[in-house]
Amino acid sequence: MRSLLWLIDNIITIYVYLLIASAVLSWLVAFNVVNVRNPIVSQIGDFLFRVTDPVLRPIRRVLPNLGGIDISPIILVLGLFFLRNLMFELFAGLA
Template sequence: MYSILWLFDTLITLYVWILIASAILSWLVVFNVVNAHNPIVRSVGEFLWRVTEPVLAPLRRVLPNLGGIDVSPVILIILLYFIRNLVFELVAGS
């Protein structure tokens, strides 16, 4: 059972890092630090968008508009850690 929990924890941690990388890359593109027309940057950005957008889009529809500030990655990270801790408590309690 601990191997499954370890895998679950590792997948959540990996997805959190992907969310952070996606947010940082979007900031770098917006502030013209990296060129979005570069094929490597474009392919990394496309990968990050395809992995994160299906989960972030429903959150963005629910959250109120904060005037250009996107807090959906932060909310998703908090939800992921909450779910992780909840699963660990349920397993430890049984």
């Protein structure tokens, strides 16, 4: 059971890093620091979009329009941290 908790914890941690990388890349593209026409940047951006957008899309539908500010990654990170802590609290006695 402890190995399964460790695996889920690491998957959540990696996904949080991917969310942060996606947000930072979107800022870099918005401020013209990196160019999307660069093939490597385009591939990285496409990968991050495909990995994070299916989870962020339902959150964006529920949130009110805040102009140009997208807080859906923050809400998802908080939810993932809550889920991880809840998982450890619920299964701590079993491990």
